[in-house]
Amino acid sequence: MTRRLGVLISGRGSNLQAILAAIDRGDLDAEVGIVVSNKADAPGLSHARAAGIATEVLDHRQFPTRDDYDAAMVERLRAHDIGLVCLAGFMRLLGPAFVRAFPDAILNVHPSLLPAFPGLDAQRQAFEHGVKLTGCTVHFVNEELDAGPIVLQTAVSVLPEDTVESLAARILVEEHRLYPRAIAMVLSGRWRIDGRRFVDVTSSFGA
Ligand code: GRF
Numbered sequence: 001m002t003r004r005l006g007v008l009i010s011g012r013g014s015n016l017q018a019i020l021a022a023i024d025r026g027d028l029d030a031e032v033g034i035v036v037s038n039k040a041d042a043p044g045l046s047h048a049r050a051a052g053i054a055t056e057v058l059d060h061r062q063f064p065t066r067d068d069y070d071a072a073m074v075e076r077l078r079a080h081d082i083g084l085v086c087l088a089g090f091m092r093l094l095g096p097a098f099v100r101a102f103p104d105a106i107l108n109v110h111p112s113l114l115p116a117f118p119g120l121d122a123q124r125q126a127f128e129h130g131v132k133l134t135g136c137t138v139h140f141v142n143e144e145l146d147a148g149p150i151v152l153q154t155a156v157s158v159l160p161e162d163t164v165e166s167l168a169a170r171i172l173v174e175e176h177r178l179y180p181r182a183i184a185m186v187l188s189g190r191w192r193i194d195g196r197r198f199v200d201v202t203s204s205f206g207a
Contacts, residue, residue: 001105002083003187004033008073008090013044014172015088015179018053022180030187033080036073038092054080060092070098077102086183087141096143104193106141106148107186110180111171113137113153118146123168132158134167136175138182141199144194149198151182 014049016035022028030102035048039199040057048055056076074097076083087094087108112122114137115128126134133144133154149177158167185191190202 001091001187001189002081003083003196004084005030005078005183006077006080006082006085007032007035007048008085008089009035009037009042009044009077009085009090010039011044013042013047013088015139015175016044017047018176019180019183020047020053020185021088027028028079028184028202030084030122030183033082034076036076038090044089065094066095067097070095074098074101082184084186086179087140088179093145094141098145099141102115102178104140107138107151107173107179108141108146108148110137110139110146111168111175113155114139114146114150122170124164127158127162127164134158136171136178140193150195151186151198152178154178170204 006037008021009016019028023030032053033044034054034056036058037045038058039061040059045055058072058166060069063072083105085102085106087106101151110122112126113135117125133155135153137153138151140151142148156174163173183199190200192199192201
């Protein structure tokens, strides 16, 4: 796996910025090779351009089928020699052709403790359900929604005075810490997948 990341966004891009900041600080030994957005007006694209990173807009509405869209995305990422694909607020489901093109090399960050509250608006789902503990998850992407092996998670308490917004803001702070760490761990290659379990082999004595 090359240490070149392809970051896919649809909006704000704060996780993209956290990844770039971790690289700048020297905490994450990687480089962002390309940022792709499915929306031309995604604010995250300006951060990428300001950092001198190649950007592309691939608007799903301009492709006849999901397969065509996925094939174009794979082609762009390959052209930039991307080893690890990082979804960061990318609001499109990727199909089987895309997932198979990057086996065990697509990550996503999700704002809940999966498998609780997959899908959209996870912070609101957790808040309205009344859980006392939620958080964020970095996981591999497979062909099911928010369902691949879990790399790392951080728990965040729901406080009595919380609103959906205050809770989401505290979760986001943790996402920004968690995602670069998870990327570094995956790039280290010192892990294996055992069934559904991501196993960090550096922590096992004598391995
Ligand atoms: C984050 O909450 C992430 O967990 C979810 O979408 C949001 C993206 O935020 N998948 P940003 O674009 O990285 O600021």
